[in-house]
Amino acid sequence: MPVDDSSALEPRLRVERVAKRFGTTVALDGVSLEVASGEVHALIGENGAGKSTLMKVLSGAHRPDAGSLTLDGQPFEPSDPLHAHNCGVAMIYQELNLAPDLSVEENILLGREPAALGWLRRGERRRLAKRALEEIGQPQMPLDTPVRSLTIAQQQLVEIARALVGEPRVLIMDEPTSSLTQVDTENLFGVIERMSRRGVSVIYISHFLEECQRVASRFTVLRDGRSVGSGAMSGTALDSIIQLMVGRTVDEIYPRTSRAAGEPVLELCGVAGLAKPSRVDLTLRAGEIVGLFGLVGAGRTETLRAVFGLDRLANGIVKIFSHEATRSTPAKRLANGVGLLSEDRKEEGLLLGRSIADNLTMTRLGPGTHLGIVNGTAQAAAAGKWMAKLDVKASDAAQPVGELSGGNQQKIALGRLLHHEADILLLDEPTRGIDVGSKAQIYRLMNELAAQGKALVFVSSYLPELLGVCDRIGVMFRGELSEVRPVADWSEAEIIRAAVGQADAGEAA
Amino acid sequence: MKLAQLGSRDFLKAVRPFVGLFVVLLLFAVDAELRSLFFKGGNFKTILTQTVIVAIGAMGMTLVIVSGGIDLSAGSLVALCSVVTAKLIEHGHGFAAVLALTVLVGGLAGLANGGIITAFRMMPFIVTLGMMGIARGLSKWLANNQTVNPDEPLESVNRLMDNSQSPLTFFPLPDGVWLALGLAVLMTVVLRSTVFGRYVFAIGSNEDTARLCGIRVNANKIAIYALAGAFFGLAGVMQFSRLTQGDPSVAIGLELQIIAAVVIGGASLSGGAGSIPGSVIGAFMMACLANGSGIKDWPNYMQEIIIGVVIIVAVGMDKVEPMLQRFFRRGK
Numbered sequence: 001m002p003v004d005d006s007s008a009l010e011p012r013l014r015v016e017r018v019a020k021r022f023g024t025t026v027a028l029d030g031v032s033l034e035v036a037s038g039e040v041h042a043l044i045g046e047n048g049a050g051k052s053t054l055m056k057v058l059s060g061a062h063r064p065d066a067g068s069l070t071l072d073g074q075p076f077e078p079s080d081p082l083h084a085h086n087c088g089v090a091m092i093y094q095e096l097n098l099a100p101d102l103s104v105e106e107n108i109l110l111g112r113e114p115a116a117l118g119w120l121r122r123g124e125r126r127r128l129a130k131r132a133l134e135e136i137g138q139p140q141m142p143l144d145t146p147v148r149s150l151t152i153a154q155q156q157l158v159e160i161a162r163a164l165v166g167e168p169r170v171l172i173m174d175e176p177t178s179s180l181t182q183v184d185t186e187n188l189f190g191v192i193e194r195m196s197r198r199g200v201s202v203i204y205i206s207h208f209l210e211e212c213q214r215v216a217s218r219f220t221v222l223r224d225g226r227s228v229g230s231g232a233m234s235g236t237a238l239d240s241i242i243q244l245m246v247g248r249t250v251d252e253i254y255p256r257t258s259r260a261a262g263e264p265v266l267e268l269c270g271v272a273g274l275a276k277p278s279r280v281d282l283t284l285r286a287g288e289i290v291g292l293f294g295l296v297g298a299g300r301t302e303t304l305r306a307v308f309g310l311d312r313l314a315n316g317i318v319k320i321f322s323h324e325a326t327r328s329t330p331a332k333r334l335a336n337g338v339g340l341l342s343e344d345r346k347e348e349g350l351l352l353g354r355s356i357a358d359n360l361t362m363t364r365l366g367p368g369t370h371l372g373i374v375n376g377t378a379q380a381a382a383a384g385k386w387m388a389k390l391d392v393k394a395s396d397a398a399q400p401v402g403e404l405s406g407g408n409q410q411k412i413a414l415g416r417l418l419h420h421e422a423d424i425l426l427l428d429e430p431t432r433g434i435d436v437g438s439k440a441q442i443y444r445l446m447n448e449l450a451a452q453g454k455a456l457v458f459v460s461s462y463l464p465e466l467l468g469v470c471d472r473i474g475v476m477f478r479g480e481l482s483e484v485r486p487v488a489d490w491s492e493a494e495i496i497r498a499a500v501g502q503a504d505a506g507e508a509a
Numbered sequence: 510m511k512l513a514q515l516g517s518r519d520f521l522k523a524v525r526p527f528v529g530l531f532v533v534l535l536l537f538a539v540d541a542e543l544r545s546l547f548f549k550g551g552n553f554k555t556i557l558t559q560t561v562i563v564a565i566g567a568m569g570m571t572l573v574i575v576s577g578g579i580d581l582s583a584g585s586l587v588a589l590c591s592v593v594t595a596k597l598i599e600h601g602h603g604f605a606a607v608l609a610l611t612v613l614v615g616g617l618a619g620l621a622n623g624g625i626i627t628a629f630r631m632m633p634f635i636v637t638l639g640m641m642g643i644a645r646g647l648s649k650w651l652a653n654n655q656t657v658n659p660d661e662p663l664e665s666v667n668r669l670m671d672n673s674q675s676p677l678t679f680f681p682l683p684d685g686v687w688l689a690l691g692l693a694v695l696m697t698v699v700l701r702s703t704v705f706g707r708y709v710f711a712i713g714s715n716e717d718t719a720r721l722c723g724i725r726v727n728a729n730k731i732a733i734y735a736l737a738g739a740f741f742g743l744a745g746v747m748q749f750s751r752l753t754q755g756d757p758s759v760a761i762g763l764e765l766q767i768i769a770a771v772v773i774g775g776a777s778l779s780g781g782a783g784s785i786p787g788s789v790i791g792a793f794m795m796a797c798l799a800n801g802s803g804i805k806d807w808p809n810y811m812q813e814i815i816i817g818v819v820i821i822v823a824v825g826m827d828k829v830e831p832m833l834q835r836f837f838r839r840g841k
Binding site for chain 1: 698702703704705706707710711714715717718719720721722723724725781782
């Protein structure tokens with residue numbers, strides 16, 4: 001058969017009934033997938049559905065036990081990620097894989113440095129790096145800056161530029177927006193569109209269905225290692241995709257029981273940090289959830305850290321339960337019933353090598369602690385209680401937290417605040433990078449806590465969840481917090497305008 | 510079922526150093542000469558006595574390493590404290606005062622280590638490297654660059670490490686061995702079951718998380734280094750007792766032996782893992798190897814090579830085990 005004729009019919013990448021098991025665990029159990037040339041294909045599924053295993057098979061990190069891969073009609077059997085890349089299948093991982101101290105240029109060509117007899121060809125490297133950055137529409141990116149000093153969004157762009165070296169035919173992106181703000185996400189979508197127009201096929205993995213809908217033309221849903229459905233993105237309602245993902249109907253993602261705001265529990269007057277925030281005024285009442293929206297770098301995380309006593313305050317007054325408590329340390333805040341959930345559960349939030357029990361109870365190693373000796377049985381019992389309550393999937397309370405999935409890890413991090421019986425919960429991106437099912441559980445939990453009279457500050461870069469969960473929302477821009485208004489008084493467009501500093505322009509228009 | 514799983518995970522971790530020791534003893538049992546001379550009560554008394562200094566040092570070092578730090582000043586502090594012991598005896602102090610003041614000197618040096626590390630956010634490696642030089646210099650200055658031999662020996666201190674009483678039987682053990690064993694039990698409980706112990710592990714696992722959990726990281730670190738220094742001070746008393754003189758140039762490189770014992774005992778140099786029983790067994794194993802090599806009349810360089818190999822093998826087991834598992838799984 002002549003190649004020209006078949007290439008019109010053959011998809012760029014065809015995955016047929018791929019299976020993969022690890023010991024007794026079946027990771028993939030018959031996954032089929034077709035991606036046309038220039039198509040953006042969303043791969044959707046909960047954590048543990050097999051997305052990352054499939055990606056590892058495609059990128060050559062794992063060999064499939066059964067099934068076949070075809071790239072442009074040719075059998076595709078990558079032996080390792082470099083081989084896959086050379087065949088034209090490039091991968092951008094969820095976690096950034098950059099060498100922070102090397103420059104942008106060095107990172108883009110890392111591992112594929114143009115060389116002659118072992119001598120680096122610097123001019124050629126510069127040319128290739130420049131071209132890769134131009135291709136993603138970032139020609140202004142400084143080539144000699146160490147990657148460490150770039151923002152997360154810029155680092156992500158460097159990672160994409162790196163994937164583009166060597167003219168890939170298929171580009172796989174794993175949760176590329178998990179640490180990006182809305183504006184950076186828009187930029188990224190522009191890059192994806194540009195690549196798609198050039199005929200590069202993109203497999204786009206994301207938990208954010210709205211994003212998939214925005215960027216992808218077709219989708220495939222994975223559940224329990226199988227592909228359970230695929231179709232055109234435009235003709236499919238989000239609810240039916242969610243139904244495919246979880247295998248059940250999700251009638252209510254954002255539950256909201258009636259609750260009434262009570263006494264002020266946390267008052268911030270003109271709070272400023274050393275660099276950020278520059279001015280924050282906020283009154284948080286018992287039984288309410290206040291959302292903080294803003295771009296990455298707007299000072300939301302810094303606000304929470306300063307309030308919690310992790311960073312120094314430069315100015316302002318903090319009152320807790322109407323008592324002034326401006327100067328503080330995390331230990332004092334915890335003693336006053338304030339808890340912080342870190343945005344970065346791997347680097348800061350959790351002791352990955354320690355047990356679930358230790359992680360859940362670290363701030364309050366009791367009950368049953370006498371003379372400084374921890375009662376292990378009571379600790380394990382307390383941990384067991386929270387694991388059941390939060391529906392944590394783990395073998396037992398002694399399992400190291402690092403072995404759990406992202407969603408379960410987050411439940412442990414949140415469970416620590418519950419075990420501590422914190423009355424004021426400062427939650428920084430509590431649903432980042434976790435599966436839809438766990439997200440829904442966390443929303444439910446937040447609603448429950450507010451109904452119990454606890455006060456929550458909810459920082460998020462994902463507007464729909466803020467609108468769904470919060471009673472009031474404030475927007476931060478360059479270290480300043482806007483007026484905090486009830487959710488009903490905001491429109492989505494207004495919030496975004498405020499986040500990019502265009503609130504007034506919007507009103508004038 | 511769940512309990513059994515929980516048990517097996519902890520059990521395997523706890524048992525690893527014992528397995529290493531068992532293998533060493535097994536290899537010794539194969540050799541006829543060693544069998545007849547090594548496995549004797551009197552010889553084990555000697556080995557235990559030889560273990561004491563490294564074991565006591567290892568208890569302090571375990572705290573430091575589990576918390577994610579390192580203390581290179583251990584050897585120099587042992588030398589300094591052996592000289593301090595000699596000087597205190599020269600001044601006619603009694604047993605309790607000698608012990609308490611020497612331990613205090615070690616503790617103060619540790620306090621300085623911890624204070625500088627936390628106040629200036631310096632690397633423990635650098636600060637304790639500096640302290641290593643300072644303590645060595647101080648001990649030479651204090652001892653006038655020669656050994657210090659008290660004119661009137663203090664019998665109670667000398668007896669700590671004296672194993673010459675009925676040399677052919679296991680009992681009676683010297684006081685120092687009992688002291689070390691008692692401290693090992695105490696420190697096992699401290700590290701495993703107290704709030705302070707949990708904090709040590711938490712700080713070593715992830716300092717940022719520890720801070721987030723309201724743990725006073727700096728105060729705990731200072732306490733850890735001070736406590737470690739106190740242990741090095743006690744090891745210094747033992748060092749004096751062993752030689753019955755204060756020697757400013759003794760225990761050079763001892764810190765590396767101590768670190769080796771802790772690492773053989775299952776601790777991770779990146780922090781968050783380790784145990785007192787493991788470290789003590791590690792120290793005991795190294796003493797067994799030295800003793801066995803001595804009996805076989807192997808030259809010193811052989812001992813050094815053997816102990817070097819043991820360190821790499823003991824720590825390498827952690828890495829090799831999963832590789833072997835993967836290999837066999839693939840085979841199936």
